[in-house]
Amino acid sequence: MNATTIRTLFFAFLLLETCYELYLTLLNIRHVRQHAKEVPPLFQKAIDEDTYRKAVSYTIDKNRFALVYQLLSTGFVILLLTSGLLGILDQWVQSTGWHLYLQGILFVLLLSLLLRIVSLPLSLYQQFVLEERYGFNRMTGKLFLSDLGKGLVVQLILMTPLLLGLFWFMDEAGRYWWIWAFLFVTLFQLVVTLLYPLVIAPLFNKFTPLPEGSLKEKVLALAEKLGFRTRGIYMMDGSKRSRHSNAYFTGLGKVKRIVLFDTLTQSLSEEETCAVLAHELGHEKQKHILKMFFLSSVFLFLGFLIVDSLLLYEPLYRAFSFGRPSYHGILTIISLCAGPFTFFLNPLINGLSRRFEYQADRFAAEQAGLGEALASALLTLGKENLTNLTPHPWYSFYHYAHPTLGERLDALRKLG
Numbered sequence: 001m002n003a004t005t006i007r008t009l010f011f012a013f014l015l016l017e018t019c020y021e022l023y024l025t026l027l028n029i030r031h032v033r034q035h036a037k038e039v040p041p042l043f044q045k046a047i048d049e050d051t052y053r054k055a056v057s058y059t060i061d062k063n064r065f066a067l068v069y070q071l072l073s074t075g076f077v078i079l080l081l082t083s084g085l086l087g088i089l090d091q092w093v094q095s096t097g098w099h100l101y102l103q104g105i106l107f108v109l110l111l112s113l114l115l116r117i118v119s120l121p122l123s124l125y126q127q128f129v130l131e132e133r134y135g136f137n138r139m140t141g142k143l144f145l146s147d148l149g150k151g152l153v154v155q156l157i158l159m160t161p162l163l164l165g166l167f168w169f170m171d172e173a174g175r176y177w178w179i180w181a182f183l184f185v186t187l188f189q190l191v192v193t194l195l196y197p198l199v200i201a202p203l204f205n206k207f208t209p210l211p212e213g214s215l216k217e218k219v220l221a222l223a224e225k226l227g228f229r230t231r232g233i234y235m236m237d238g239s240k241r242s243r244h245s246n247a248y249f250t251g252l253g254k255v256k257r258i259v260l261f262d263t264l265t266q267s268l269s270e271e272e273t274c275a276v277l278a279h280e281l282g283h284e285k286q287k288h289i290l291k292m293f294f295l296s297s298v299f300l301f302l303g304f305l306i307v308d309s310l311l312l313y314e315p316l317y318r319a320f321s322f323g324r325p326s327y328h329g330i331l332t333i334i335s336l337c338a339g340p341f342t343f344f345l346n347p348l349i350n351g352l353s354r355r356f357e358y359q360a361d362r363f364a365a366e367q368a369g370l371g372e373a374l375a376s377a378l379l380t381l382g383k384e385n386l387t388n389l390t391p392h393p394w395y396s397f398y399h400y401a402h403p404t405l406g407e408r409l410d411a412l413r414k415l416g
């Protein structure tokens, strides 16, 4: 294959992905509109017409935003490639005369900085116009800037050793460098996962152990009943950015912890909060995080295999306007291509994730006996977050990592 064929192939896949996603989003908007007249029967008891109308218009606004985002980002990738900008940037880092590894790091950092700057207006619009319109935004301009700054610093601190390690293995580890590089990145991810709740997350949020009181007593009783030994249940001040609420599991080994957004405990009763917690413990007990990590490692392994087989293939570099093969060049090319060449795998990964969600719901219902409380918690959260109650089935099949609210309530009802 020559450079032109490769480039054409890439554009074809990129356009295929873009068109497919635009089509799904348009389909979703139409589906939501068609169901907008009355609250779907399943939710009529819990959700009033006013809230429903708001949820419909929030969904449509978000989907429209996604359309614009998709179009602009595809346009930007096309511009990036046809303008030869990657090659110009590459030549410039070469002209510094720095060590090759440092040139590579500089290239990657400048490129990711550029991507951030280009997407900045969209992030601002999303936070301060779209989310604001529906009363979700709690972020100040100052906080937005400080998040941005801290994010860049964290990225710099993490990317530098990661890239240095990768370049070194590519250079020095011989024929099977890619297996070593794979092991290195896996280990790196484990270390970051370990450090995330201790070092990185506290830069952005305040975490406080659950305060003494009846909620804590209930939570501890639940943890004991389910044989979960950690005391690491924390509240996070999510309310400083958004009214959206959530709970998640983080960390590894001894620093495993469950994090509840303060917005969650504000809107749920104590029993409902326990039900959400039981769901999270279900993920932990059934080793869902580990299984997902394993799956992503398989993809990473295949990714390195591909990098290895293309490392010296010059037409590929020319197709993306790089004048010379380089370590940072191949990493950039593979990251740019990853989306368009793998987007059809989305439903597979999301399907697995949805399966895990059902299993965790089942755990909360059967092991903790909190099925009803979970159902009412999901309803309350769905209402407060203005969740789309009627996504198009193809849209949710492709995009959703969680079953739809209706599907989850149905499944819980069947258990009870």
Ligand SMILES: [Zn+2]
Residues within 6 Å of the ligand: 279, 280, 283, 357, 360
């Ligand atoms: Zn879950």
